[in-house]
Amino acid sequence: MRCAEYCEVVANRPVATNQLEIEIHCPTVALHAQPGQFVQMRVQSGYEPLFSRPFSVFRRFPERGNFSVVYLARGTFTRMLAAKKPGETVFVVGPLGNRFSLRQPANEILHVLVAGGVGAPPLYLLAEEMVQQGIPRHRIVVVNGARRQDLLVCQEHFAELGVHLWAVTEDGSLGERGKVTDVLKSLHRRGELPHDHCQIYACGPTAMLEAVAQFAHKHHLRCQVSMETLMPCGLGVCLGCAVKVRTPQGTDYKRACVDGPIFDATEVVWK
Amino acid sequence: MSAVKMAVQLGPLRLQNPVLVASGTFGYGSEYADLVDLNRLGGIMVKGTTLHPRAGNPMPRMVETAAGCLNSIGLQNVGVEAFVHEKLPFLRQYRCAVIVNIAGDSYEEFEQLAERLDGVEGVHALEMNISCPNQEKGGIHFGVDPEATREVVSRVRQRTRLPLMVKLSPNVTDITVTARAAVDGGADILSLVNTFVGTAIDAKTRRFKLANITGGLSGPAIKPLALYMVWKVAQAVKVPIVGMGGIMNATDAVEFLLAGASAVAIGTANYVNPRVSIEVLEGIEQYLLEQGEKDVEDIVGTVKRCKPESEF
Ligand SMILES: Cc1cc2nc3c(=O)[nH]c(=O)nc-3n(C[C@H](O)[C@H](O)[C@H](O)COP(=O)(O)OP(=O)(O)OC[C@H]3O[C@@H](n4cnc5c(N)ncnc54)[C@H](O)[C@@H]3O)c2cc1C
Ligand SMILES: Cc1cc2nc3c(=O)[nH]c(=O)nc-3n(C[C@H](O)[C@H](O)[C@H](O)COP(=O)(O)O)c2cc1C
Ligand code: FES
Numbered sequence: 001m002r003c004a005e006y007c008e009v010v011a012n013r014p015v016a017t018n019q020l021e022i023e024i025h026c027p028t029v030a031l032h033a034q035p036g037q038f039v040q041m042r043v044q045s046g047y048e049p050l051f052s053r054p055f056s057v058f059r060r061f062p063e064r065g066n067f068s069v070v071y072l073a074r075g076t077f078t079r080m081l082a083a084k085k086p087g088e089t090v091f092v093v094g095p096l097g098n099r100f101s102l103r104q105p106a107n108e109i110l111h112v113l114v115a116g117g118v119g120a121p122p123l124y125l126l127a128e129e130m131v132q133q134g135i136p137r138h139r140i141v142v143v144n145g146a147r148r149q150d151l152l153v154c155q156e157h158f159a160e161l162g163v164h165l166w167a168v169t170e171d172g173s174l175g176e177r178g179k180v181t182d183v184l185k186s187l188h189r190r191g192e193l194p195h196d197h198c199q200i201y202a203c204g205p206t207a208m209l210e211a212v213a214q215f216a217h218k219h220h221l222r223c224q225v226s227m228e229t230l231m232p233c234g235l236g237v238c239l240g241c242a243v244k245v246r247t248p249q250g251t252d253y254k255r256a257c258v259d260g261p262i263f264d265a266t267e268v269v270w271k
Numbered sequence: 272m273s274a275v276k277m278a279v280q281l282g283p284l285r286l287q288n289p290v291l292v293a294s295g296t297f298g299y300g301s302e303y304a305d306l307v308d309l310n311r312l313g314g315i316m317v318k319g320t321t322l323h324p325r326a327g328n329p330m331p332r333m334v335e336t337a338a339g340c341l342n343s344i345g346l347q348n349v350g351v352e353a354f355v356h357e358k359l360p361f362l363r364q365y366r367c368a369v370i371v372n373i374a375g376d377s378y379e380e381f382e383q384l385a386e387r388l389d390g391v392e393g394v395h396a397l398e399m400n401i402s403c404p405n406q407e408k409g410g411i412h413f414g415v416d417p418e419a420t421r422e423v424v425s426r427v428r429q430r431t432r433l434p435l436m437v438k439l440s441p442n443v444t445d446i447t448v449t450a451r452a453a454v455d456g457g458a459d460i461l462s463l464v465n466t467f468v469g470t471a472i473d474a475k476t477r478r479f480k481l482a483n484i485t486g487g488l489s490g491p492a493i494k495p496l497a498l499y500m501v502w503k504v505a506q507a508v509k510v511p512i513v514g515m516g517g518i519m520n521a522t523d524a525v526e527f528l529l530a531g532a533s534a535v536a537i538g539t540a541n542y543v544n545p546r547v548s549i550e551v552l553e554g555i556e557q558y559l560l561e562q563g564e565k566d567v568e569d570i571v572g573t574v575k576r577c578k579p580e581s582e583f
Binding site: 001093235236237240244252253 | 295296298302306318326331333334337338339344490539542543546
């Protein structure tokens, strides 16, 4: 089930520096969105910018028919989104794309969620689902990274879930100093990432995904990544979101919006 | 039942209404089927189809520009056999017309595509894409050289009984020249325009934004250019025209009808709002009611010159 309709903004509140959480009334997305899926949003009536933008579903409130998205007000579109007030509408198409798949047997595996910047929201939804499914909290490890403390997304929400949480910032303003891969390396050194009983789920900037994918490959760890591309249509028709993948015959293109955004890290051709 | 007559006759091709969706912007219909009632569309122009499957160009292959976008997809598609076996059965369930957009690198490829699709159940017309950047071995652009246009159209004409639509390239000095050549070759219908060649540069990194350097510009940015070309061609030839280029709403669509198009196709706007084609259809009906018109065909080509100030 998915929809394409004007939806009412219920709330649009700041959650950190330049970060807002927008809550939108849209029963279809509220009921059906899965961790890793996204919506296409459009807030403007004119043609600048022309295309909708994809945003990962962060929280679902099925009982009141709402969902929310966390975003960084950084560019033209996201600043327009930040100006939306409760009662106004946004055009929503969704939910779209595939979801993170829960490796089985889920209760016996160590689930390592690796977030970079605004990559955190879909991983929060995944962690929440894991907790609701009864996966022991100590088997859910979240490595949440950003350049600075004020750019770290969803930190309190992860903390509230009671999962095993690492914060990591490049300037050391909160948690470990360094990058998410530094935390992964130290976990690995301590023997805490058993390669046959571990699954990494990563979402963040492409450079981070590539580094995480390389780390996973080197240590024979399974890894799913959420690819970020420009998504003009989000429906699989414009072919503008192509991701280069390996095939038995060589390479091919897949569409991030419908074949993804979640891909197996070994499938992606990074360079 | 609508109070106005919306069916249109494009030469040998009858459409239940004049609203089509443009090739490359609506996939094979299935992608939109849960959001758009395909039975209500006049027709679907399916993604450009080649003899063999194509992977398309390297990334990045699409960038947003002011009120538009540049694409260099490179005709990524499943190829004609997979189209017939895997995509067409789905489309046959609907009553809208299915127009297959075909593209070849050589005369022979166009001929083979036309032969393969001739008589296939569920294919209502062919749209020849002679405006793609691919070249014949000798360097002939089918869509910009009038002699090559006439030749390729007449060769395809001999291989198919299907209504034949030819999609013109806007990347020419005088589009009426290639329009006439296509009609001389045997085109029943002309569709225009395809995308305008353009490029985009990132000043910060000093690089081209597209891997392929150039791409085709579409969207609202091209509407005045496309509208002008439709009007010019409507003066020059007798065959019906499907107009497109930057149509974002019903008013845009009506302008193309007034300029001389008998039907319109919605392209880039489908990305912005998947349901826009239905909104355009309903908006045209509304316009006709407001204008006291009973038949959409009555407004085709009825644009008048603006009154000079002295007449007021
Ligand atoms: C599956 C997916 C989920 C996402 N989830 C979130 C989320 O939860 N929160 C969040 O803040 N952001 C998310 N994004 C990124 C978001 O879609 C916007 O691209 C981002 O917020 C950029 O801000 P802007 O649109 O304001 O920039 P603008 O100033 O409007 O655009 C800047 C330039 O970047 C281009 N551009 C825009 N989006 C992309 C893109 N995705 N890739 C490459 N180029 C692009 C534009 O065409 C423009 O040229 C997600 C992206 C994807 C693909
Ligand atoms: C991403 C994309 C892919 C396209 N693919 C094709 C194609 O395969 N064959 C074709 O004839 N035209 C193709 N077109 C051109 C459109 O059918 C249409 O002619 C053009 O975009 C102008 O209309 P618009 O401004 O409404 O989009 C494509 C356009 C876009 C944006
Ligand atoms: S965004 Fe258009 S095909 Fe993926």
